[in-house]
Amino acid sequence: MIWAGLWKLEIKENLKLSYKIWQLYMMCCYAILSIGLSGNVVYVYLRDPARIIEAIGIAMSDYICLLKMLLCALRKTTQLLQTAVQDDEIVSSEDPTLNQLLCRHKKSVNMIGLFIVTYSFAFCVHMSFYGGLVQYRNYQMKFPNATEKPEYILSLWLPFNVQNHFDLALFLQCFLLLQGCAGSFASLGFTNAMISYAVIKLKMLKYYFRNFDKFPQEIHSKDPVHRNRMAIRNLENLIRKHQFIIRFIKDLNESMSIILLIEYSLSSLMLASIISQIMNSGDIAFAIYESDWYNYDSKVGKLIFMIVMRARRELTLNIGPFGPITLEAAKARMQVAYSYLSVISGNNRNN
Structure with missing residues (x-):
């Protein structure tokens, strides 16, 4: 969520200014990406109606991602995240069995998180580079003497003549799509983290109840009343x-x-x-x-x-x-x- 510019909790004092600048930068990227995709829907509708479904689908994916990011940044969801972050009970335990349970859970959560980031990033790289650079290279090899650039490769509307600056337009599309995928990381990661937190708390509670004569205080007394x-x-x-x-x-x-x-x-x-x-x-x-x-x-x-x-x-x-x-x-x-x-x-x- 820090990379996506959606982190609402406390950060180190010496990093606050840097993070504010980064947050503003990411918001600008999201805004430009959304405007470009929305403008592309109108542009395609006017110039090439046969591709309108494709343009709407790409724009809708962006809107859904932005909606999930907005929901993750709400005050109530931020409070839930703060509750999980500040819970020292899930960090470690003096009980060996419980500590093993926590270690296994951390490994599984980290593996799922790594999978989410890797999969999302690989998908965005594939969409941006294969959908742009590779197709453009294939077009040049197939039509070496073509005077017009293949505008159908572009999924963004940009406020300049892309025929004259096609390389720049292609670079901006790849760059903005990669920045936009950070929002997908944030929403998927937040969902996984909150659900995983609830799961480990339930597992710990089951262990506590199974050994309620030891937690939070072990019962040593032999006096029935005191026990x-x-x-x-x-x-x-x-x-x-x-x-x-x-x-x-x-x-x-x-x-x-x-x-x-x-x-x-x-x-x-x-x-x-x-x-x-x-x-x-x-x-x-x-x-x-x-x-x-x-x-x-x-x-x-x-x-x-x-x-x-x-x-x-x-x-x-x-x-x-x-x-x-x-x-x-x-x-x-x-x-x-x-x-x-x-x-x-x-x-x-x-x-």
Whole structure:
């Protein structure tokens, strides 16, 4: 999000001015890119109507990216990011088992983040360079004596005569598209980070409940009254953690429902595989049931019962007005996409 110019949290004092300049630069790039793509729609409509669908599709991709960036920069989503960044509990733990869990989770999150950046950057490089430089080179080899430049290669409208300055126009297109892909990095990375944070908090909570006689304070006393008092204190502390996660996911749902609608339309299966781990929060009930709860009196049993009842209610993230994200929903969308491709392929073979 720093690269995209969308970082709203604190940064080092000596970097504030540099970041303000960088932020202004990125905003100018986004504005020029959006104006160029929008102008290209009008230009294509007037000069070459056969390419209007292509021009609208490219412009819509830019608008969707800008919308996701705007949603990521809202105050409420920034507060969620600040909550995750300032949570020291997910950094490390003195408990060896929990520390291993955190290390594995960090590796998986870093791998997913690296994949998102690599894939997005490679896609943008392919679109900008292959769609521009390579095609232009092929055009020159095919038509070495051509006097006109292939304007169909350009996806941007630029306020000068591109026939006279075609190399400059091609360079600006490649440069602005690469800068614009930073917004895609930011929105995808933010979505992945927030969902991954909720997942690791749920995994940690399951471990705490499974060993509630050790967290946050280990129970050593052999006095039944004191043991029960400490058990209740530990359970109350874990209940507060559970309530914090519930509130966080509710706020996340409110802030990201539109983002998730957009992202899910583009990558439903990938998101569903991650979010399904949140929907398995009911495993907390099994975790607490596997603890030594039967060694305590009825007050502890009542708290255990309350925890089990609340944990059995699913935590969900909604796709706008279309209901919760599930693997079944992702599968259905993949089947629809496959059916559509099958019909199109069949029609092409028949033709």
